[in-house]
Amino acid sequence: MVQRVETAGTLPTEESPLLNETSPTSSLIKKIDQDEESIGSGEVEIGFGIPRAQVVRIISVLLIGIFVAHTDGSILLATHSNIASEFNALGDSTWLITSFALAGAATQTIYGKLSDIYGRRTLVLIAYSIFVVGCAIVGVGQTFWQVVIGRVISGAGASGMAGLVSILITDLLPIREVAQWRAYVNLVATFGRSIGGPLGGWLVDVIGWRWSFFGQVPIILVAIVLVGAYLPNVISKDSDSTISDEPQRSKLSRIDFKGSFIFAIMILAILAPIELGGNKYPWTHPIIIGTFITGIFMIYVFVKVEQGQEEPILPLEIFHQRDAVFSFLILGLQTAAQLGLMFSVPLYFRVTQGASNTASGAHLVPAVVGNAIGGILSGIIIKRSGRYKSLIIFAVTSSSLSYLLLMLRWHGNTNIWESLYIFPGGFGTGIAQSAVFISLQAVVDPAHTAPAVSFMYLSSTIALTMGLSVSSAVEGVALRWMLNHKLADLGFGAEEIRKIIGDAISDVDFVDRITGQVKDAVVSSYVYGLWWTHAVSFFFSFSALSLALFIKQRRLGGLS
Known part of the structure; x- marks a missing residue:
């Protein structure tokens, strides 16, 4: 039986997931393979009646990415000086941290909108794949700046790994249960941050820092397989077809490329002075002042551009x-x-x-x-x-x-x-x-x-x-x-x-x-x-x- 949920603009209640049945820009998880032992084989539409065991299984799979993403960050904090020292670039070691953070900030909001258009599962898989590529590049990097490029790519993937989990939780659960499940996500993230530092230090002492990143690759590859197996398909709510049935050209036309580009430049221009000021350059340096002013100006430009977009980022x-x-x-x-x-x-x-x-x-x-x-x-x-x-x-x-x-x-x-x-x-x-x-x-x-x-x-x-x-x-x-x-x-x-x-x-x-x-x-x-x-x-x-x-x-x- 299909369960209806509220129309756009209606506040969610304790008895409805945070999904919207009629909004043209929202997505609803519609089809999912169920275990024969629970409710029989076949595909059913997910509403409030989704079996709890299925919710647990889906979110548990996604927690793998949360754990790895946060472990990766604390590993880097513990090993960045060792990595930079190998390339005689200790003075630039903070770029290993800064590049990851800036890339994540610049891509964070893009994942949310793209997941509305292409589906949650597709974007989760893309985020995981980007992260794996970044880790591999860091592991094989032969120069310091090759490693930095790897960190940039990893940061762009990690931002999706983290944000999409919370979006999916709001898709799957009624509002009163969201906070409890978010707490479990935070618990896993905290555990990852706690274990990453000691683990990174141990790996540096025993087999070298590169294996801190090579070791993440098989874990995320397993997560990719599990996501493909357990995360349900998503459909666009303005049609009865699955997202994959929508013409590719139509999907691309819905992406706010201009807004995405301006937003990324804006975030980089705002965060770069905060990261570099007092570290690489004095706070009064023209580069710091000029970049920050550019960031403020880009906020104005972004708002003006988004006001004219049908589906803004x-x-x-x-x-x-x-x-x-x-x-x-x-x-x-x-x-x-x-x-x-x-x-x-x-x-x-x-x-x-x-x-x-x-x-x-x-x-x-x-x-x-x-x-x-x-x-x-x-x-x-x-x-x-x-x-x-x-x-x-x-x-x-x-x-x-x-x-x-x-x-x-x-x-x-x-x-x-x-x-x-x-x-x-x-x-x-x-x-x-x-x-x-x-x-x-x-x-x-x-x-x-x-x-x-x-x-x-x-x-x-x-x-x-x-x-x-x-x-x-x-x-x-x-x-x-x-x-x-x-x-x-x-x-x-x-x-x-x-x-x-x-x-x-x-x-x-x-x-x-x-x-x-x-x-x-x-x-x-x-x-x-x-x-x-x-x-x-x-x-x-x-x-x-x-x-x-x-x-x-x-x-x-x-x-x-």
Whole structure:
């Protein structure tokens, strides 16, 4: 029996998947082979009645890609210096990270729209294939820039691997269950990020960094086979035929090539100065200023072009919904705040306690565990109560409290219990990742689900870049300022001060090679600089709290 779902423009309820039966731009999973043991052979239309075992099987297959994509990122963080050193390009090692992030940001929203046109399964397979090609190029690269090209290709594939999973979850499940399943996705992603660093370091020590990337290829190839076998076909809702029956020329005419190109240039122009400023070039360098101004101008151009498109790559109607804009901003601010935390915590314990790199990284575990617990609990609560606004407010309040505690208590002598102050920060972000996703779905037209979800992932990518760059820049400025004053008070001359500051900034191991008053000055200056990174995180999270107060609780399935 075919189950009907709501028409375009109608908000989803707890009893309907976030699918639209009549929207010309939306897609519905229509045909799927069922196990004979469950409901018999043949093809049936998927609605709310899809067997849960089938949903579990589909999403489980997609989680393979989520795990690999996030493991890959943390492997690179652990091995980028080793990779660059092999090519005598240590000074350019950040390009291995930057190129991946920029490529992912530039292609993020494109996947959503293309999946509406060509089908979810087709785009998932394309994303996986692109990622595999990128990994292979990295593994066989004979020059540094060949490896960078491989990272660019991998980033373009990874953005689809991540975003399309959330889009498919909204296709398959009623809105109240989306947050719970999103929590499982976040849990797998967190596990991937956690295991990637140690795994990458071990592979470098034992068999070489290239196998960190070669090893991902067979896993994704298996995932490609499973996706082809289990992910159902998708049909266009403006006809009764499968997507493959639509003429190729008709499909191509629906793609907003002009908007896609302008959007990619816009994102690159905005993110490149954030990535390179204060690192490769001073913030006042003409390249940084000129690129950023170009990015701002391209926003204007993109809006003008999209206003004239019949099927824009990013429908501007999404931004007419205040709560949608607030959702993007809240998640972005929370992500930026936590990235500041992830940057500062290992450095704090490395400097103040002389902890090893492994032990310093282990101090992040409470935040990671908090992420996982918060995500799962918020999914359960939303499923049972239908409420998300109160959860968002609680989430950003919890995170703000965490960063405030770090500002008040982390002054160089932090005991084991005080090291747990980062747990509320991770816990709050975990809740926000699930609850904010629901707040977006509650207001966006189902016809715009795919591009809206893709843009939410993009906002997180931008926030990742911003949070890390801003925290690093603020810490560096504060450290230099304080250390200059302390060394001057100790009677050091200008040239000696310049050298000590240069060594302290460029090499954290410098702290282990100095003693006496100089060491005290360097350590206390580091603590001062890191205090300001906590202040930045607090500012981001408190700003998110201010926005969360104005989100409207929408009715989800009969609950006001």
